[in-house]
Amino acid sequence: MTPDELKAPKGMTKQQQDELKQEAAKQAAAMVQPGSVLGVGTGSTVKFFIDALAAREQSEGLHLKAIVTTSSRSQKQLEGYGFTVSELADIGQADLIVDGADRVDANLDGIKGGGGALTLEKNVAVNCKKNVWIVDESKVVTHLSGFPLPVEVLPISASHLFTKFEAAGLEPAYRTQADGSKYITHYGNYIIDLGVSPLPIPAGLADYLDHTVGVVEHGLFLNLCDEVLIAHSDGTIEDRKR
Numbered sequence: 001m002t003p004d005e006l007k008a009p010k011g012m013t014k015q016q017q018d019e020l021k022q023e024a025a026k027q028a029a030a031m032v033q034p035g036s037v038l039g040v041g042t043g044s045t046v047k048f049f050i051d052a053l054a055a056r057e058q059s060e061g062l063h064l065k066a067i068v069t070t071s072s073r074s075q076k077q078l079e080g081y082g083f084t085v086s087e088l089a090d091i092g093q094a095d096l097i098v099d100g101a102d103r104v105d106a107n108l109d110g111i112k113g114g115g116g117a118l119t120l121e122k123n124v125a126v127n128c129k130k131n132v133w134i135v136d137e138s139k140v141v142t143h144l145s146g147f148p149l150p151v152e153v154l155p156i157s158a159s160h161l162f163t164k165f166e167a168a169g170l171e172p173a174y175r176t177q178a179d180g181s182k183y184i185t186h187y188g189n190y191i192i193d194l195g196v197s198p199l200p201i202p203a204g205l206a207d208y209l210d211h212t213v214g215v216v217e218h219g220l221f222l223n224l225c226d227e228v229l230i231a232h233s234d235g236t237i238e239d240r241k242r
């Protein structure tokens with residue numbers, strides 16, 4: 001499946017979902033402290049966050065010490081608004097990262113990487129003091145389910161890994177681009193999406209993937225998120241903290 005097919009909203013129209021994403025994004029932009037080091041994630045919800053951040057910058061001047069981001073898409077949007085984007089290697093730790101998620105469960109663990117940015121996202125996430133996710137209510141689940149788990153793999157390992165995942169019952173499928181060719185990540189790798197749902201014991205699966213040769217990174221983000229802003233269709237924003 002392509003990233004767009006993966007992300008098609010369930011139970012609401014795209015416009016309804018976009019309105020919710022926008023509300024969560026605005027609230028997250030209000031959390032950014034002037035003078036801080038900010039991490040900015042990736043995705044359609046983060047796109048609204050960058051718009052809201054730019055509006056704050058324009059109205060009050062945030063004087064951010066540095067901004068790092070997790071994709072060239074977000075970097076381009078930030079630079080379009082006049083922000084300077086630093087490399088992760090050039091900052092110590094970010095004070096806060098605001099990012100989207102594809103699913104978030106009752107423990108604030110999540111699946112990320114629907115847009116293919118999981119590797120840099122996880123690298124930035126582990127180097128931030130506070131991780132905040134912004135989501136609409138359709139992404140909130142009790143147990144991680146309903147969205148394939150992205151696994152970024154080295155091209156030389158891909159076919160062996162595919163067979164291995166198939167044998168393990170993880171229902172692998174290559175991520176594709178609109179023309180049907182394999183999706184290539186920022187780092188030149190492939191993504192294999194694991195369709196098994198719900199995910200069997202996420203911590204066990206994460207451990208297995210962490211120790212599988214050829215796996216670059218996976219989209220299970222466990223014990224990383226500190227706070228989730230959930231936009232509900234009744235107009236409320238729920239703030240869930242770990």
Ligand SMILES: O=C[C@H](O)[C@H](O)[C@H](O)COP(=O)(O)O
Pocket residue numbers: 007041042043044045046099100101102112113114115116117118121
């Ligand atoms: O690789 C992409 C990221 O993990 C995104 O943050 C995630 O897919 C959520 O994106 P969106 O806000 O577009 O649903």
